[in-house]
Amino acid sequence: MMPIAENIAAIREKMSAAALAAGRDPGEILLVGASKMNDAAACKAAVAAGIDALGENRVQEMTAKLAEDAYTGAPLHFIGHLQRNKVKQVVGKVDLIQSVGSLELLAEIEKTAAKLGIVQNILLEVNVGMEEAKSGFAPQDMEEAAKAALECPHVHVQGLMTIPPADASPEENRAYFHKVRALYVDINAKLFHNNFKYLSMGMSGDYEDAIACGATMVRVGSAIFGARHYT
Numbered sequence: 556m557m558p559i560a561e562n563i564a565a566i567r568e569k570m571s572a573a574a575l576a577a578g579r580d581p582g583e584i585l586l587v588g589a590s591k592m593n594d595a596a597a598c599k600a601a602v603a604a605g606i607d608a609l610g611e612n613r614v615q616e617m618t619a620k621l622a623e624d625a626y627t628g629a630p631l632h633f634i635g636h637l638q639r640n641k642v643k644q645v646v647g648k649v650d651l652i653q654s655v656g657s658l659e660l661l662a663e664i665e666k667t668a669a670k671l672g673i674v675q676n677i678l679l680e681v682n683v684g685m686e687e688a689k690s691g692f693a694p695q696d697m698e699e700a701a702k703a704a705l706e707c708p709h710v711h712v713q714g715l716m717t718i719p720p721a722d723a724s725p726e727e728n729r730a731y732f733h734k735v736r737a738l739y740v741d742i743n744a745k746l747f748h749n750n751f752k753y754l755s756m757g758m759s760g761d762y763e764d765a766i767a768c769g770a771t772m773v774r775v776g777s778a779i780f781g782a783r784h785y786t
């Protein structure tokens with residue numbers, strides 16, 4: 556097996572074990588490959604190995620890899636910070652925008668999807684650690700954000716996404732996951748008739764904890780593709 560396929564198989568095993576330990580059905584948890592800084596060949600290897608979706612962070616990189624058919628055969632998600640002036644390059648090009656973290660971005664996505672005559676699937680991003688430098692809605696603003704999204708006929712909210720603070724201890728990290736799961740359950744019942752599909756949380760270092768805390772989608776990069784080399 557190729558390393559990418561081996562890594563995916565090993566992660567799937569750990570995901571299953573974490574799900575079973577939590578009394579959950581392993582089949583209800585999706586593995587998204589966070590493929591930033593990895594080339595089209597790596598993306599294609601992940602698709603061939605049965606990844607459930609691929610997620611990209613940077614619009615320019617995604618556009619270039621789309622032209623190389625990097626994602627054919629798997630759904631494509633946008634998972635990074637999305638600037639309003641780049642929304643046109645993403646709406647309609649991806650199956651899910653996971654990282655909608657401001658009312659301004661939500662409005663821009665609605666406007667763009669309306670022009671295209673489509674409905675864009677999104678997740679609302681929770682800034683659970685209330686970090687200055689991070690995008691996402693503060694937990695206390697989530698309900699208002701969800702209500703605003705319900706007013707957008709060309710946007711379909713399918714759940715929530717979060718990235719806890721990078722410096723959190725494992726215990727703090729699990730507390731953040733629990734908090735977002737509680738928000739998810741609450742908003743889903745109050746405003747979405749329990750039709751939410753995705754609670755996206757957990758990365759290479761903490762996806763098993765995220766599954767224990769209720770994640771239905773994990774976003775894993777380096778554990779699949781190897782360490783990223785920033786230059």
Ligand SMILES: *Cc1c(COP(=O)(O)O)cnc(C)c1O
Pocket residue numbers: 589591612634635718757758759760774775776777778
């Ligand atoms: C890069 C990235 C991931 C994956 O990070 P790893 O630690 O490499 O698994 C997950 N989510 C988002 C939003 C990312 O940008």
